[in-house]
Amino acid sequence: MNALLSVVYLVATITFIVGLKMLGHPATAKKGNYVAASGMGIAILGTLLLHGLVVPTMIYILIGLAILVGGSIGALMAVKVKMTKMPELVSLFNGFGGASAALIGLVAFGSQLADATQATTVISGIVIGALTFSGSIIAWGKLDGTFKSVVNIPKRNLINNLLLLGIVVFAGYMVLSGQQQPMFIYLLLGASLLYGVLFVLPIGGADMPVVISLLNSLTGIAAAITGVLYSNMVMLVGGILVGSAGIILTIAMCRAMNRTLLAVVFGSFGGGETVEGEDRAAGSITKTNAGDAAILMNYAKNVIIVPGYGLAVAQAQHVIHELEELLTKRGVDVKYAIHPVAGRMPGHMNVLLAESNVDYDLLVEMEDINPHFSNTDVVLVVGANDVVNPAAHNDPSSPIYGMPILDVEKAKHIIVNKRSMNPGYAGIENELFYNAKTAMLFGDAKAALTELVAELKNM
Amino acid sequence: MNQLIDLITNNLDLIYILILAIFVGVEVIKHIPTILHTPLMSGANALSGVVVVGAILVMLNADPDDYLALVLGFIAVVLGIVNVVGGFAVTGRMLQMFKKKER
Structure with missing residues (x-):
């Protein structure tokens, strides 16, 4: 390898680390993105210009064409996407990265593998890349609504774990025995693709942030493995950075839902086994209308808004901002309470509200806002359910028992906007709705909030 | 052993x-504050597109008569570049929205 290219890769690697670090702080995040992107640019350009191989012009033309096509597709998709569709897109891009790694592995397998190290990297690259690809595509389809949200496969945990075990054992056999028949690798490829599908398919919407973050991390690992294959430091370090960062983020998501990472990977995860809805919580609910809710909020000293996935579905992020501005103008102190797993990807609510220009100082994280609920006049819950379910605190038999929640029940008044009385994703009753302090404002989030804003304007 | x-x-x-x-x-x-979870994940996602370097190496090393390797390599470069360009662009778009409001 050209000596200059090594230097280019070193510089690119440093920009990745610094860029990622900068992405972690609000003040420097935007610059961090540029830093990492420019590092990627020089790594790609450096590879093209300094590789030191004798390559026919035709191949250069092909590479140029591929970059042109891929670049335009990527840029177009990124610019066109609506903010509410962001989780799908990130998932799709992630799948492409995984597919790329698997294809590289396939080509490398086609040329002769020198030793066990190479065989290990190539085979594991194919397996991880392929399952990340199929898993991400399923995640994309589910978020997009193309596939039904929860598919129940009987004994799915057993099937999945057996399949995973089979893949690992078979891959190990291929490495140790030095088997290089194309037939075997296609079998392994098929099994990995299938595993990705079966792993993501049964997972319910509320567990999506965890899965997306995990798949993201796996793509990084696939990239790192490919880096080992080519002894390419920028791929190795870049991939590992993404991998370990992704795992940390995944663990943070798991913790927010009171699950362990092992439970995520090996089962007892993501719906299907929900406890039968106990009617114990049942009682009478109080309905309210936009007019009464508007009066309550208009004369409140402070209001906390709790957004959930329902807000994203109804695309009500602009109306809620209008409501918040209107109340603030009337002297009401308005804040948003953000649960770490509200929505369908990590930080989903923050992005959604930022799109409608909500000042991010108004978005308060769970630990910081929980002490304030007890002296809050009105809490408005919009399209959130499980993250405000008191069963997490006081019902040991509940599937969500132990999950940290927003303590909205401590507020003086609670208004819950929901489309109907259907239970949330976890399929459990929410006693918050039967609380004497709670009033239910039924209807689509956008329609209900629009009405609320109209009522407020008339006051 | x-x-x-x-x-x-x-x-x-x-x-x-x-x-x-x-x-x-x-x-x-x-x-990392929750507010940055999504941009961070998306930025990391773009970084994992570094696999495109490997895809380019595959093509550079390919025998010009090995059509299978060329086709697979071509697709790998396209997918990797989509991941890189799309990932960074979408991260930039998200961060663009995180602005403090002037009051």
Whole structure:
């Protein structure tokens, strides 16, 4: 390898680390993105210009064409996407990265593998890349609504774990025995693709942030493995950075839902086994209308808004901002309470509200806002359910028992906007709705909030 | 057993780098505010597109008559570049929205 290219890769690697670090702080995040992107640019350009191989012009033309096509597709998709569709897109891009790694592995397998190290990297690259690809595509389809949200496969945990075990054992056999028949690798490829599908398919919407973050991390690992294959430091370090960062983020998501990472990977995860809805919580609910809710909020000293996935579905992020501005103008102190797993990807609510220009100082994280609920006049819950379910605190038999929640029940008044009385994703009753302090404002989030804003304007 | 020890000693540099990179990744990400989870994930996602370097190497090393390798390599470059360009662009778009409002 050209000596200059090594230097280019070193510089690119440093920009990745610094860029990622900068992405972690609000003040420097935007610059961090540029830093990492420019590092990627020089790594790609450096590879093209300094590789030191004798390559026919035709191949250069092909590479140029591929970059042109891929670049335009990527840029177009990124610019066109609506903010509410962001989780799908990130998932799709992630799948492409995984597919790329698997294809590289396939080509490398086609040329002769020198030793066990190479065989290990190539085979594991194919397996991880392929399952990340199929898993991400399923995640994309589910978020997009193309596939039904929860598919129940009987004994799915057993099937999945057996399949995973089979893949690992078979891959190990291929490495140790030095088997290089194309037939075997296609079998392994098929099994990995299938595993990705079966792993993501049964997972319910509320567990999506965890899965997306995990798949993201796996793509990084696939990239790192490919880096080992080519002894390419920028791929190795870049991939590992993404991998370990992704795992940390995944663990943070798991913790927010009171699950362990092992439970995520090996089962007892993501719906299907929900406890039968106990009617114990049942009682009478109080309905309210936009007019009464508007009066309550208009004369409140402070209001906390709790957004959930329902807000994203109804695309009500602009109306809620209008409501918040209107109340603030009337002297009401308005804040948003953000649960770490509200929505369908990590930080989903923050992005959604930022799109409608909500000042991010108004978005308060769970630990910081929980002490304030007890002296809050009105809490408005919009399209959130499980993250405000008191069963997490006081019902040991509940599937969500132990999950940290927003303590909205401590507020003086609670208004819950929901489309109907259907239970949330976890399929459990929410006693918050039967609380004497709670009033239910039924209807689509956008329609209900629009009405609320109209009522407020008339006051 | 000997095989395993060989595997480790033959790749000692790589293993050191691997372990250090894991810790760098963990340290860099620790204590990130929730507000940045999505841009961070999306930015990391773009970084994993570094696999495109490998895809380009596949094509550069390919025998011009090996059509299978060329086709697979071509697709790998396209997919990798979509991941890189799309990932960084979408991250930039998200961060663009995180602006403090002037009052």
